[in-house]
Amino acid sequence: MVEKIERHIHLSLPDDEVWFIYQYIISSGVLVVENHSHSLLHAELLSDQARDITLRLVDRFSQLININLGIDTQLYEGLVVHIRPLINRLHYKIIIRNPLLDDIKNEIADVYQLTRIAVENIFITNAQQSVSDDEVGYLAVHFQAAIERQITHKRVLLVCSTGVGTSHLLKSRILRAFPDWEIVAAVPSDSLPSVSQQLAPDLVISTVHVPEIETPVVYVTAFLNDADLQRVTDKLITEKLHRACDAYAVTRS
Structure with missing residues (x-):
């Protein structure tokens, strides 16, 4: 990609710029593509750390609400896709904004607060920097959808x-x-x-x-x-x- 950019602008990019671009690419979610099959994930792109954090996050949230969400494959796949670049964003101190954050805090306030609790429990043990409200808001939406799926079969x-x-x-x-x-x-x-x-x-x-x-x-x-x-x-x-x-x-x- 850098080579194409250099050809387009007729200039060479400094190594610092290449490193900057790299940080943002691996901190985004563009590496995983939904193909509408039963498995949405390319396993080789997902680290063991992302899988471990996702599983423990789901387990902790399930404990908080006393509902087993561990069997919800859709929740796991949606979260692990988000967790992988989230880990990179924390590492490289990249801040993202969630334009729906105010709506999330108002409309699903309980889920947001419980997601915040679960995130604090899990990420503190991983010695990561504090996870922002914007990031928590995105994770809360996944949990809200999973909770609503729980009432579809009664x-x-x-x-x-x-x-x-x-x-x-x-x-x-x-x-x-x-x-x-x-x-x-x-x-x-x-x-x-x-x-x-x-x-x-x-x-x-x-x-x-x-x-x-x-x-x-x-x-x-x-x-x-x-x-x-x-x-x-x-x-x-x-x-x-x-x-x-x-x-x-x-x-x-």
Whole structure:
């Protein structure tokens, strides 16, 4: 590339300039190309250090939110592609800007804070310089996507006043909003404890008050409006993240 530049400008580049260009190229993500196959990575371009940091970062974040993200191949591949040039940027003290940082801090604040905690834990042990907020913001987006993928496959038990009536409408609207979910049954409230114990659903969605059980319960209307969908998402994601942030804040104080 330098030879082409020199031919184009009819001048020789000093070694310092060549070294400067080299630092920026290996600190970018251009060396890894997505080819839309099942494996997005060229293994020879990824260092053992990048793989190790990625695995430990995923493991630490999983511990913080009490959800196993280690089986999410898409998360690993997305992170390791970012971690490799990130290591180089830290080494060469190259600063990048994240134009979405303010939006990330506002829209996925809990995930951002938990990502910051995980990054501090992992990179301190690697004797690296401090990872900037901009870098953390990019990593947080990967974790947010992984968390949202966690709710795409759920086994759900519906509870309505009779177990029939409005349950048909509720079922169709739930599957329209979450097409990969499995509705394991629709039951009246008095049958919930025994059926829940037998079927072990991931979530109970109910239009009526139900007895307290170990399985998470979300109360909705039969029409499953936008506010209801937000409550479902909050139960599966937001509350868990809030608890994780609060728990860590307690342990640090």
